[in-house]
């Protein structure tokens with residue numbers, strides 16, 4: 001199924017669907033909308049039928065959805081992940097799918113816990129001028145994201161998993177997360193385990209990102225460091241993502257609805273196209289994913305053919321056409 005989303009969502013979703021169709025993927029699309037547009041029609045940005053359809057179909061390709069800043073409705077993205085228990089947010093940061101001149105050998109995967117932390121939505125004004133936000137960390141959620149990261153490491157021949165934390169300050173909450181990671185790590189002796197404090201991790205990612213392999217983080221740190229990671233390989237227009245739960249998955253780019261460029265026809269659809277390729281792997285179609293990925297890699301060096309965020313001159317539609325042409329010529 002597909003959720004076009006807000007802002008640049010419908011533009012990049014249309015592009016990814018075209019690429020999938022051209023790749024030979026046999027997909028019957030069920031389209032439902034969520035976000036700003038459904039607020040008027042259904043009185044909520046996340047109608048129940050959207051969640052029911054995801055449960056029924058099991059796999060979705062989703063455009064970004066806008067969340068008002070400092071007021072208005074709470075995040076549809078966060079609510080969807082929590083309601084469907086899509087506990088693992090997976091964001092691969094890979095120079096092969098990047099355009100950076102600085103780093104050509106970054107290859108890390110970020111596993112961000114997707115259902116709790118300060119995203120639990122537990123905030124209140126406790127006195128004039130004093131607001132409180134609760135950070136919720138549970139053993140259950142910490143264990144399952146750590147297991148997910150280690151299982152991925154084993155399946156994909158990854159050597160090292162590092163837990164990213166601030167347990168020197170948040171001894172209870174991040175301390176619990178860290179204890180979970182340590183306990184799970186002890187069950188995977190074939191994978192090296194390490195720990196790194198989040199601020200140091202941010203600095204190390206900027207100066208020597210090649211050292212990182214698999215990172216497992218709580219929700220907020222994962223959100224911030226995955227955007228940092230996107231910056232290392234060329235920008236938010238390039239980094240795919242997936243929200244995975246038990247028997248259900250929603251594939252979406254790491255970027256948001258980019259209201260500053262929405263409707264201008266200039267959005268870079270690559271992050272969603274790569275998310276769609278990962279969706280095909282999840283669906284047991286690695287050959288289709290491979291043909292999309294090979295075409296992407298082969299055009300990334302042709303700067304003028306890329307979208308403007310990557311220094312090129314193409315709009316979304318032109319770029320999509322070029323990518324499809326490349327895919328059919330290289331097979």
Ligand code: NAD
Nearest residue numbers: 064065066067077236237255256257258260261267268309
């Ligand atoms: P953003 O990712 O939308 O944009 C940040 C910057 O990157 C902007 O300058 C934007 O133009 C650029 N950018 C992002 N994607 C791009 C693309 N595909 N091509 C070219 N340029 C691109 O982040 P933001 O501005 O902080 O957030 C905007 C809205 O998106 C907010 O309402 C936020 O809550 C929402 N958001 C949604 C999701 C999601 O749906 N999963 C994720 C992040 C942010």
